[in-house]
Amino acid sequence: MSRDQYTFTNPVELYAGIQPQKQHMREPGLDADLTPKADLGEESYRGTGRLTGRKALITGGDSGIGAATAIAFAREGADVAISYLPEEEEDASRIAGILREAGATVATIPGDLRDPEYCRTLVAEAVAALGGLDILVNNGGKQVFQESLTDVTDEQFDDTFKTNVYAMFWITKAALPHLPAGSTIINTTSIQAYSPSDILVDYASTKSTINAFTKGLAQQLAPKGIRVN
Template sequence: MSRDQYTFTNPAELYADFEPEKQHQPEPGLDATLTPKADLGEETYRGTARLAGRKALITGADSGIGAATAIAFAREGADVAMSYLPEEEEDAARVADILTDAGATVVAIPGDLRDRAYCRDLVRRAVEGLGGLDILVNNGGKQVFNDDLTTLEDDQFDDTFTTNVSAMFWITKAALPHLVPGSAIINTTSIQAYSPSEILVDYASTKATINTFTKALAQQLAPKGIRVNAVAPGPIWTPLQVSDGQPQEKIAEFGTQTPLGRAGQPAELAPAYVFLASAESSYVIGETLNVNGGSPTP
């Protein structure tokens, strides 16, 4: 029997043949050269028109969680604007083809989230290309491990905060005038916001900031009928992990510390974003939805 997101299955045995391998890619990393391949839901995600007619902007949409979310949104009936780095064009083109095959209008907008002007223009181009905007997914991020705060370079610290936090602020601020009641903003935080690793001080700090930003903005926008929520992934297999997101010696055991005993796949995140974007979550505001294989959170 073929599997989709509705198939009854034992989650502890899902992806039983998945064995991550030591490997290194330069930043930002590509799904095209990741071994083994991440599951983006290309062959499994089945839509049911839950986002029919919606218009979404997704950052980091070329690979990993962003790509899986884009595929799910398109198969649920949404049109999608994709933000990604120019160096990720190979991955982005593949994902765009999958979205187009699903019947979605696709707007590809490459650029660097560290660039304030790009972030603001990104929203303008998404609105023009899609004919509006009612879903914003702030997902693009930077993660580079560092063992010792004394060797954490100022530039890396600044780049991590600019990519993960400042870009979210710039994009969200630019998007707000276009969002109508019923719109949804979804930010990607992390289990690192609650259970930070000693080698990810800068990254974990940004994820805690994203979590708090989400909950504060949710209170501000709820009276306007705009819902703001977040998804907090645990260890998910993406190019981020092999482009210095984790030390090489940790790759082979990546995700085994979770109660499920394995890493998650991007395809397992996408339904959380679909839920938070859809009208099914109309009474869900300021929530952080943890998708982490069972690790306890506050």
């Protein structure tokens, strides 16, 4: 029996037999090198046309939450542009292939979210490739744990905030002139915003910032018919 998101299953038992071994990869890491592979919905997600005609930009769309979102969006009928680091090309190419198999127009736009010029160019290239933009998913992020705050370098703190917060600001600001009423902005936050781990002080701080940014922007854009959450 094939399984999809509509199949009734016991979630407690669904992955009970999986016991992944610990694995360490040099940052940023590749899904292609993971054992076992992450389940991104490649085999299980079935769309029903809920996003037909929509045009989405997803940062960090080569792996993890971003890739799963891209697959779901494409199978729901959306055209998709994904952003990712150049060294993640192998993962991005695989995801782009899955999106194209779903019938989506796909744009792959590599670059570094810490670079404000790339973030602005990213939006322009996505709009040109897709013929517009009405969904923005700010998902790309950086997380590196440190046992002590004294081990968090100025560079790590700066990189984490630029990737998680500044990029969200740069990209959203560049996207706003292109977003018609009915558009959606989705920002990826975390339980770390509410219950921060002692080893993720810098990362958790960015997630709290994302929450505040999202709530404030939602109030600003709601009268224009743009949903932010």
